[in-house]
Amino acid sequence: MDVLWWVGAALLFIVVEVVSVNLVLVMFAGGALAAALANALGAPVGVQFVTFAVVSGLLLFALRPWLLRRLRGRMPLVETNAAAQVGRVATVVADVGPAGGRIKLTGEVWSARTARDGLAFPVGAEVRVVRLDGATAIVDGSVPPMHLAPPAEPGFPEHKENA
Structure with a gap:
């Protein structure tokens, strides 16, 4: 050779x-x-x-x-594709329980079920995706409210006045 x-x-x-x-x-x-x-x-x-x-x-x-x-x-490992959905907040679109249900996650409807028996979430509830099982999102707990700063008034830039 x-x-x-x-x-x-x-x-x-x-x-x-x-x-x-x-x-x-x-x-x-x-x-x-x-x-x-x-x-x-x-x-x-x-x-x-x-x-x-x-x-x-x-x-x-x-x-x-x-x-x-x-x-x-x-370099931190950046999850992509379906794995990137873990940890995201979703909205229940069809009651979710241990047997199943549907959620809206990043604009797409996913099949979902709860992570623990005895949990159920009604339509409109916000849940967090804790893991994926194939094409099914496993959700748990209601999402605590996020503490966001109040939005600035549109068209008025924020500035401090000199005293």
Whole structure:
């Protein structure tokens, strides 16, 4: 095998890693670069593949967990899609109880049920989504009132007068 083949494979792994950001394919890229070095040193093809596998495995199991901890420590994990709905406030549109019901959550109607037996929420009640069970929102408790500042009068910017 040629050194360029291994370098090309490493570049391909890196390009695909940029899209996925799972820190898996970049470890394979490291293994491919190690195999390219083995090729440049004159190692036979079998040794190159073993080098690729061993270095990739070491990077996956030794370096990747450390990198993930550092990355998550620097950037908070932002939930997306359905997981982002947990913790949001919803309005009951069809009575919700342990057997089911419907809520309006971020403009969409979801099937819902209560988190605990014995709870029930009437139409119009505000509830909080505590978790998701497939496509069903699990809700609990009424939402405490939020303490908001009174809105400013429209058209009048707020300013302090000099005394």
